[in-house]
Amino acid sequence: MQRQLIPKRLNSDRSYISPIVLPGRGISRKIRCPIIQSPLAGVTDQIFRQLVRKWAPEALLFTEMVNATSLELGFGSNKMKEIEEEKGPIGVQIFDHRPDAMIKAAQKAEASGAFLIDINMGCPVKKIAKKGGGSGLIREPKLAEKIVKNVCDAVKIPVTVKTRLGWCEETADPIAFARRMQDAGAQMITMHGRTRKQGFSGNANWEAIAQIKSHLDIPIIANGDITNVEEAIKCFEITNADGLMVGRGSLGSPWLVGQIYSELRGQNIIKTPTAKMKIKLSLEHLEKLLSKKGDHGLLIARKHLSWTCKGFAGSAELRKNLLRAQTPQEAIRILEKELIKN
Ligand SMILES: Cc1cc2nc3c(=O)[nH]c(=O)nc-3n(C[C@H](O)[C@H](O)[C@H](O)COP(=O)(O)O)c2cc1C
Structure with missing residues (x-):
């Protein structure tokens, strides 16, 4: 299905690229580049991030998601340790269904120099969701709320949530869920415009993200199907989001975040590599x-x-x-x- 709305090219009066400030609880953070590289398990390791940085020195990048229980058991801490050596803002994304493990993981991430802590509430993988982690938390809003509250109380840096429109279309109530996460202390929400049932198929629903945006006080990042500057502008126009997160478009194209950002600024246009x-x-x-x-x-x-x-x-x-x-x-x-x- 083709998207209908074709907005004009970037109008210089309308800035799609205002920085986003997150107050934190003691340590505030400013996201200067609102085009964000998504966490991608098996992809956004330290080396991939170094490549993304070549084109997008200021952009917020993420670790691959870190399993908080594995971390407690002594595995996976290298994903956090690595960021100590890296320049530029890097968010650590953690996932689990156990609040205690999430607290410890968040504290470790903060100690490693994380720019912010992101809580994964979107991962569709069965064995994670079944236990109540990742997208499983959408079906357990009370537990999701507790995790956000506990993690927020445990660290000074901002805590954010990345989630989906719902578990499935029939039960989805993303506005209520996002508001609950906001009230629990999340300082920004990244919304992937698909349900868990959709996985990665079909078009991301940017209109639904617009609805959520209009009911939130905290910044919202729109995610899903951003693969070039035209789509980025369309997505900004439709959703009115504060920023965009680029996912699969960057597979094999670590220049994409920098390219979109530079084109939105109308300067230093980075050409797609030859x-x-x-x-x-x-x-x-x-x-x-x-x-x-x-x-x-x-x-x-x-x-x-x-x-x-x-x-x-x-x-x-x-x-x-x-x-x-x-x-x-x-x-x-x-x-x-x-x-x-x-
Ligand atoms: C290979 C792969 C790995 C992913 N790993 C993560 C992850 O670790 N954490 C997360 O929040 N989302 C993860 N995602 C979801 C993406 O971050 C993003 O939300 C999704 O792909 C939608 O954006 P897109 O349509 O631009 O790809 C992953 C997606 C893919 C394809």
Whole structure:
């Protein structure tokens, strides 16, 4: 289904890019760039964030979601530790159904230098939602409220919530849910314009996000289907949101957040990388992963390389060859050879 509303190009009187200030409880934060990189499990690790930063130095980025119970058991703390070394604002996203574990996770994240704590109330994965974590919290508003309250009381930095329109269309009441999270202390809500039942399919419902925005006092970030500046402008126009979060559009395209932000500012327009730049970027991504993870880096790199090496002559063949590469050296050779051709 095509969206009907086609707003005019950016009108310089209308600023879509005002900073967002979150008061925190002792430590306030200013989000200077309201185009935000979403947390993406298996994608937004430290190396991906470094790449996003090249184009979007000021943008708010996120860790992949951190399981608070695993953290208590001693796993996954590297996802937080890593941010100590990084420049620029990084939010730590935590998930669980246990308030005590969430408190401890939030405190650890704050101690590691998190810019803010985001509570995941949108993850559709069955084994997480079944226990009441991620999107499961939408069906347990009392527990969701308790988690937000407890986490807010435990840290000084702002606490935010990322959620969906509801569990399914039949039971969805996103305005009531968002207001409850606001009243519990959440200082910003990111709304993915789909229900849990929809998963990632169909169009995100930006009109529903507009409705929620009009009932909230705290800033709202619209999420879902932002893949270029035109969609970003449409989404701002429809939702009146305070900011936008870019998700799958950035898979293989770590420049996207910076590109949208720069185009909204009407300056330093970042062009979509050429074939040569994409191949160079792939080499850089692969080499960074190899130097951090050893040969295992190749396995992690494969999906990124196939996402990035797209949309240019010979890219299908290149992807096939990269997938077949048995060793990191072979993958590097393939990319270097392709670079000479371009
Ligand atoms: C591979 C993948 C991993 C994701 N991981 C997370 C995550 O860790 N935390 C989260 O809140 N959302 C996660 N999401 C959801 C996205 O952040 C985003 O809300 C969703 O993809 C909708 O935005 P989009 O239509 O721009 O992709 C993930 C989505 C994908 C496709």
